[in-house]
Amino acid sequence: xxxxxxxxxxxxxxxxxxxxxxxxxxxxxxxxxxxxxxxxxxxxxxxxxxxxxxxxxxxxxxxxxxxxxxxxxxxxxxxxxxxxxxxxxxxxxxxxxxxxxxxxxxxxxxxxxxxxxxxxxxxxxxxxxxxxxxxxxxxxxxxxxxxxxxxxxxxxxxxxxxxxxxx
Amino acid sequence: xxxxxxxxxxxxxxxxxxxxxxxxxxxxxxxxxxxxxxxxxxxxxxxxxxxxxxxxxxxxxxxxxxxxxxxxxxxxxxxxxxxxxxxxxxxxxxxxxxxxxxxxxxxxxxxxxxxxxxxxxxxxxxxxxxxxxxxxxxxxxxxxxxxxxxxxxxxxxxxxxxxxxxxxxxxxxxxxxxxxxxxxxxxxxxxxxxxxxxxxxxxxxxxxxxxxxxxxxxxxxxxxxxxxxxxxxxxxxxxxxxxxxxxxxxxxxxxxxxxxxxxxxxxxxxxxxxxxxxxxxxxxxxxxxxxxxxxxxxxxxxxxxxxxxxxxxxxxxxxxxxxxxxxxxxxxxxxxxxxxxxxxxxxxxxxxxxxxxxxxxxxxxxxxxxxxxxxxxxxxxxxxxxxxxxxxxxxxxxxxxxxxxxxxxxxxxxxxxxxxxxxxxxxxxxxxxxxxxxxxxxxxxxxxxxxxxxxxxxxxxxxxxxxxxxxxxxxxxxxxxxxxxxxxxxxxxxxxxxxxxxxxxxxxxxxxxxxxxxxxxxxxxxxxxxxxxxxxxxxxxxxxxxxxxxxxxxxxxxxxxxxxxxxxxxxxxxxxxxxxxxxxxxxxxxxxxxxxxxxxxxxxxxxxxxxxxxxxxxxxxxxxxxxxxxxxxxxxxxxxxxxxxxxxxxxxxxxxxxxxxxx
Numbered sequence: 001x002x003x004x005x006x007x008x009x010x011x012x013x014x015x016x017x018x019x020x021x022x023x024x025x026x027x028x029x030x031x032x033x034x035x036x037x038x039x040x041x042x043x044x045x046x047x048x049x050x051x052x053x054x055x056x057x058x059x060x061x062x063x064x065x066x067x068x069x070x071x072x073x074x075x076x077x078x079x080x081x082x083x084x085x086x087x088x089x090x091x092x093x094x095x096x097x098x099x100x101x102x103x104x105x106x107x108x109x110x111x112x113x114x115x116x117x118x119x120x121x122x123x124x125x126x127x128x129x130x131x132x133x134x135x136x137x138x139x140x141x142x143x144x145x146x147x148x149x150x151x152x153x154x155x156x157x158x159x160x161x162x163x164x165x166x167x
Numbered sequence: 168x169x170x171x172x173x174x175x176x177x178x179x180x181x182x183x184x185x186x187x188x189x190x191x192x193x194x195x196x197x198x199x200x201x202x203x204x205x206x207x208x209x210x211x212x213x214x215x216x217x218x219x220x221x222x223x224x225x226x227x228x229x230x231x232x233x234x235x236x237x238x239x240x241x242x243x244x245x246x247x248x249x250x251x252x253x254x255x256x257x258x259x260x261x262x263x264x265x266x267x268x269x270x271x272x273x274x275x276x277x278x279x280x281x282x283x284x285x286x287x288x289x290x291x292x293x294x295x296x297x298x299x300x301x302x303x304x305x306x307x308x309x310x311x312x313x314x315x316x317x318x319x320x321x322x323x324x325x326x327x328x329x330x331x332x333x334x335x336x337x338x339x340x341x342x343x344x345x346x347x348x349x350x351x352x353x354x355x356x357x358x359x360x361x362x363x364x365x366x367x368x369x370x371x372x373x374x375x376x377x378x379x380x381x382x383x384x385x386x387x388x389x390x391x392x393x394x395x396x397x398x399x400x401x402x403x404x405x406x407x408x409x410x411x412x413x414x415x416x417x418x419x420x421x422x423x424x425x426x427x428x429x430x431x432x433x434x435x436x437x438x439x440x441x442x443x444x445x446x447x448x449x450x451x452x453x454x455x456x457x458x459x460x461x462x463x464x465x466x467x468x469x470x471x472x473x474x475x476x477x478x479x480x481x482x483x484x485x486x487x488x489x490x491x492x493x494x495x496x497x498x499x500x501x502x503x504x505x506x507x508x509x510x511x512x513x514x515x516x517x518x519x520x521x522x523x524x525x526x527x528x529x530x531x532x533x534x535x536x537x538x539x540x541x542x543x544x545x546x547x548x549x550x551x552x553x554x555x556x557x558x559x560x561x562x563x564x565x566x567x568x569x570x571x572x573x574x575x576x577x578x579x580x581x582x583x584x585x586x587x588x589x590x591x592x593x594x595x596x597x598x599x600x601x602x603x604x605x606x607x608x609x610x611x612x613x614x615x616x617x618x619x620x621x622x623x624x625x626x627x628x629x630x631x632x633x634x635x636x637x638x639x640x641x642x643x644x645x646x647x648x649x650x651x652x653x654x655x656x657x658x659x660x661x662x663x664x665x666x667x668x669x670x671x672x673x674x675x676x677x678x679x680x681x682x683x684x685x686x687x688x689x690x691x692x693x694x695x696x697x698x699x700x701x702x703x704x705x706x707x708x709x710x711x712x713x714x715x716x717x718x719x720x721x722x723x724x725x726x727x728x729x730x731x732x733x734x735x736x737x738x739x740x741x742x743x744x745x746x747x748x749x750x751x752x753x754x755x756x757x758x759x760x761x762x763x764x765x766x767x768x769x770x771x772x773x774x775x776x777x778x779x780x781x782x783x784x785x786x787x788x789x790x791x792x793x794x795x796x797x798x799x800x801x802x803x804x805x806x807x808x809x810x811x812x813x814x815x816x817x818x819x820x821x822x823x824x825x826x827x828x829x830x
Contacts, residue, residue, distance in 0.1 A: 085687055085698040089718040089743055098818075099719070099794075140793045141719055147684070147745040 058129050060117030065154070067112050071166045072158050079152075079159030086146040087156070093163050099141055107157070107164045115160070116153040118143075199655060205648055206658035208235040213678070216610055216671045218623065219278050219292055220644070223665025226273045228294055228305065233610075233621060233671060234646055236660030244303050244312045245273035245296045253312070255761040257737065257772035258692070259461070261470035265299050265317050266455045274298045277328060277394075277668040281377070285332035285399045285615030289676030291377050293328040293337050300324030302339055302370060304377055306463075309682045313461040316379045319454035319476050320347045320366040326395040326408055330372075332615065336437065337379065339368040340392030340408050347386070348454040359417040363389035367408065369437065378460070383444050385435065386480045387488065388541035389415060391424070392433075394499055394565075399615055400506035402524040404438040407509050409493065409500035413540065425515060429492035429548065431540070432500055432511050434527060440479055440487050448484055449477035464691045466769055482542040489531060490540050492548040493520060499565035503574065504615050508553060508589055510574060512563035519563050519576060521592065523553035556592045560585050564605060565668075567612030569619035569649060575612075577604040577624060584624055584647070586654060598654045600645055602628040609649070610671035618673060622647045622654065625666035632659060642666055683747035685768030692770035694739035699723040704815040711736045713815075717751040717765060718743040719792040721817060722785070725800025728822070729813030732777055732806055738763075741770040752788025755802070762788055777804045 057063060083091075090099035106115065110131070118125045118132060122145040125132045136142060148156070208214050214232030217239070222228055226246030230239045247254035247263070254263050254271060263269050273296040281291045294303045300318035305311065318324055318339050326340030344363040346352040354362045364386055371382040391412040398405035413430045416423035443449065454476050461468040481488040495513035502509050509522040529535075530550040537547045562580030569575065573595065575586045582603050586596040606625045610618040624647065629640040641661035647654045687697060696702050696714040702723045705712045711734050716723045722740075730736060740753050744767035753763040758775045765771045777783065787798035805811040814821045 084700050086743065086745060089699050089716065089721070089723070099721070142792070144719055144744055144749065145746040147686075 053128070055130060056111050057113040058117040058121075058125050058132075060113075060121035060125065061150070062113045062116045062120075062153075065112045065116060065157075067157075067161075071162055073162075075155045075158035076162040077159075079155035079157070080162075082148065082152050082156055083159055086148070086152075090141075090143075097139070100139055100143060101135065103160055103163055105164060107160050107166075112157055115157055116150075119146075119153045119156060120148050120150065122146075202655065202657040205655075206234045206236065206646060208232065208237070213674060215674060216621070217674055217677055218608070218669060218671040219280070220625070220662055220669040221278050221294065221667045222275050222663055223642075223667055224274050225664025226275045226296070227664065228275060228278065228292070229663045230310070231644075231660070231662075232674075233623070234658060236644070236646065236658050238663070240310060241663060242305055242310050242312065244294050244305065245270075245275050245301070245315075247271045249761060250764065252761060252763045252771060252773075255773070256763055257774055258467045258770075261468040262312060262315055262459050262461060264457055264459055264470040265301070266319075266457055266472070267299060270299055273301070275664075275667075276325065278670045279328045279330045279337065280670045280672055281334045281372075282330060282332055282614060283334070285403075287611055287614055287670075287672045287676060288334075289672060289680070291334075292670065293330065295324050295327040295339065297324055297342075300327075300339065300341070302328050302337055302379065304372075304379060306377070307677050308680050309463070311461065311463075313463065314377070314379055315459045316370060316381065317456035317458070318366075318368045318381070319456040320345075320364070320384060320478075321368065326367075326392045328370075329395040329397055329406070331397045331406075331437075332399045332403055334372050334374075336382070336397075337370040337372060338395060338397075338406060339370065340395055341366045342391050342393065344389035344391070347452070349452045356417050359389060360415050363417075365389050365392055365410075367392065367406075367435065369440070379458075381456075381476055383440065383449055383477045383479055385440065385487065386478050386482075387433070388482075388543060390431070391420075393497065396500055396502045396509075396613060398502055398506050398524065399504070402502065402506035402509075404436065405524075406435040406437055407500050407502065408433045408435065409497035409511060410490075411496040411498075411514075425496060429494050430496055430513075431490040431545070432493045432497060432509065432522070433543075434489045434491060434546075436487055436489075440484075443479055443484050443487070444477065449479050451475045452478050464689070466685070466690065466692045466771075488543050489527070490543055490545040491522060491527065491551045492537070492545065493522075494518065499563070499576075501566040501568075501574075501613065503568050503589055504570050504617060506615075510566045510576075512566060512576060514562060514564065514579075516563065517558065517561070519556040519559050519566075519587075520548075521553045521556065521589065522551045526553065527551045554592045556587050556594065559587060559594055560597065565607055567607055567609040567622065568617055569609060569612070570617035571619065575607060575609065575622050575649070575654075577607045579603050579605060579627070584622065584654065586649075596653055598647060598656060600624045600626055601632055601643065601659070602626055602630060604645075606666065606668050608669040608671055610673065612671075620648070620650055621671075622649050623669065623671070625662065625669060627665070629661070633661060684745055684749075685766060687741075687743060687745060687768045690741070690768055690770060692739075692741075694737070694772060695770045696739065696741040698743070699817075702815075704729075704813055706813055709734050711813075713738045715740045716743050717741070717753070717787065717798075719749070720787070720794040720798040722753075722787070722798065722800050723817040724815035725785070725817045726819075726821065727801075727815045728803040728805075729811050730777060730802055730804050731809055731811075732780060732804060734777060736775045736777065738773045738775065739770055740765050740773070742767050744768070749791065750789050751791055751798075754786055754788045756784050764789060777802075780804050780806050 092102045095102040095104040216233040218231040228242045243253035276297045279293045280287045300321040304314040306313045321341040322345045323342030325342035328337045344365040367385040390410045393409040395408045410431045412424035459470045493511040495515035497511040498514045499512040530546045535550040536544045560578035560581040566576045587594045604624040608623045624645045626643045629643045646658040742765040763771045783802045
């Protein structure tokens with residue numbers, strides 16, 4: 001019985017406050033909290049098992065790159081210049097790992113498309129590609145996006161070919 | 168019986184509570200329903216506006232997002248900045264140079280975003296140094312201070328920086344009148360009326376690159392110039408400056424400069440001044456001031472000293488300046504979006520006068536003057552007046568405009584913002600602020616095209632708004648939604664330093680131009696190291712230059728030997744990263760000249776003069792990767808005159824005793 005009284009008076013008290021209170025603006029009850037942020041991260045997480053994803057080529061703008069049988073020396077030399085500024089901090093030309101894996105034999109391990117996509121679309125590749133993710137588990141440093149142009153990427157690939165003995 | 172008792176108790180409690188909540192200036196309850204929703208920006212989402220807020224006695228400019236009130240950035244401008252190394256690195260030290268030497272801390276009051284056709288164009292923001300008179304330009308692509316110009320013949324650069332509608336000029340009016348620089352200033356202070364002078368500087372701004380240069384100065388009667396705004400639209404070509412201390416007092420201004428019933432707004436016909444300048448009427452006078460420019464290609468600032476400035480005397484050259492009487496020590500001097508109405512806010516007045524540009528022009532044409540003041544014509548008050556807002560509140564300071572025919576004025580003494588209609592001069596709405604509002608800001612509220620969704624009040628007293636933090640509390644800003652009929656308080660947030668003027672602009676005008684990193688190929692710093700193969704250590708006498716690279720997560724070189732006590736060592740650290748938001752830091756144990764923070768693609772130099780022999784650790788101070796804690800190295804310091812050879816390496820373990828290790 002006592003409990004009922006208490007509840008009743010509390011209810012009256014609450015109502016009265018609501019009616020009499022003159023806080024600024026609207027005197028209605030407080031509105032519900034703003035809607036939670038809509039989930040917008042969904043699209044970045046899916047692709048690992050997606051059949052449309054080609055792990056040989058990776059993800060990025062390069063779908064088909066024509067590579068001639070012999071070396072393009074001009075491209076390789078341009079690629080070496082970019083290597084010296086933007087890549088050599090972490091990659092050796094031997095098979096030894098520095099921060100990232102050594103480049104010896106890299107053109108045999110990955111397709112031209114995969115390498116060029118990885119070097120220009122680095123973050124998405126690390127998020128999606130199984131081979132890139134496997135390397136991250138070994139190196140533990142995400143490869144920095146060094147903002148290579150498309151030409152830079154192609155020239156570096158040619159320099160990698162030269163390093164792998166293509167004449 | 169019991170029942171009645173309970174109800175009575177409950178009712179009286181409720182009544183008590185309700186009465187309490189009616190006190191309008193209670194700290195907690197002025198925010199009404201729905202406020203949280205209006206100020207809420209979900210995590211991961213961008214704000215709609217940038218809000219650039221002057222830092223007052225901090226000397227810096229802070230940037231907030233609106234409506235969230237998130238602090239986005241503090242831009243170093245007039246003070247050393249231990250976060251970015253501004254003022255400490257060799258590249259940025261010249262920015263704080265003045266004709267008095269390097270000044271590590273100034274007082275930053277007012278801001279003006281650059282305009283084209285009277286609308287904010289999002290290119291630059293100008294900032295004043297109030298103490299040692301200077302104007303800075305901040306580039307909104309990088310949020311870096313890229314230029315600072317000192318103002319000669321000035322003291323207390325308060326009516327500054329205000330800009331014309333195409334950023335033709337930035338003006339800077341002196342608050343303190345002082346003897347000019349080219350005469351002996353060793354005079355009795357109470358010879359103010361004879362020996363002192365008020366100076367207004369017109370700084371020309373390069374249309375393309377923003378470069379500043381003092382085009383001319385106006386030599387005016389000695390008073391305190393307080394604030395200003397340029398005319399716009401029909402009044403383009405004119406500037407308006409509020410003046411107080413027309414009593415020309417030099418002591419106890421609190422009393423002695425509050426004697427006259429009316430002080431002045433000074434109208435300046437700057438097109439006329441340009442004509443005189445073109446006709447060769449300017450006089451070159453000797454002075455000394457510096458001009459500091461940060462070159463974005465070399466990433467290096469240079470300070471140049473200039474030795475003369477062109478002055479126009481407004482007493483001799485007629486038709487440049489006119490005084491308009493304005494009640495009681497006017498502070499804000501604000502021009503409405505049409506350019507027709509000029510609002511003077513007399514700090515001590517109980518009304519707000521609104522002047523008409525058309526009437527001012529007619530009065531000048533008819534020479535409808537009440538006399539002159541120090542040789543400058545004084546237009547009759549009634550002849551310039553459009554009308555007065557009666558009993559608007561106490562202590563009006565500043566006015567901004569909503570572009571819908573209304574003005575909003577801040578009232579310091581009565582702690583409120585008041586919205587009034589410009590045409591009929593009637594008060595429409597008033598809302599309390601907490602407490603003692605100074606400046607206020609509407610996005611574009613001093614331009615031709617206000618974007619009047621919000622008004623922000625910047626308060627001088629915070630008292631009970633936030634958890635106590637000892638005797639000093641951060642100032643508060645309060646955000647009001649003004650999209651409806653009633654202004655509605657929706658958010659409270661603390662600010663850094665003391666906010667004076669602020670500017671706000673739609674984020675779209677700025678965010679897409681924001682630089683994400685500096686291209687290493689375009690880095691023309693003379694001490695850049697483009698790639699690890701190029702890193703080296705070069706000795707030139709007792710100067711040692713270390714060309715060092717930083718990338719996740721090592722320095723090259725990270726072992727250096729052969730440094731001697733007494734050497735001057737310059738660490739030129741190039742960050743080789745080419746990705747957004749990947750700075751590296753650089754710290755040396757015991758270096759008295761701070762540390763570095765290097766943006767991606769940038770080169771920064773720290774000067775170090777080792778004073779003791781031993782092994783000195785160096786490391787990266789900005790967490791950069793999983794192996795950040797490994798980003799470290801050592802410098803060996805030997806006694807002066809020692810024979811330890813200069814060696815440097817990374818991953819080689821030199822000298823040769825340990826070189827059996829594989830490279």
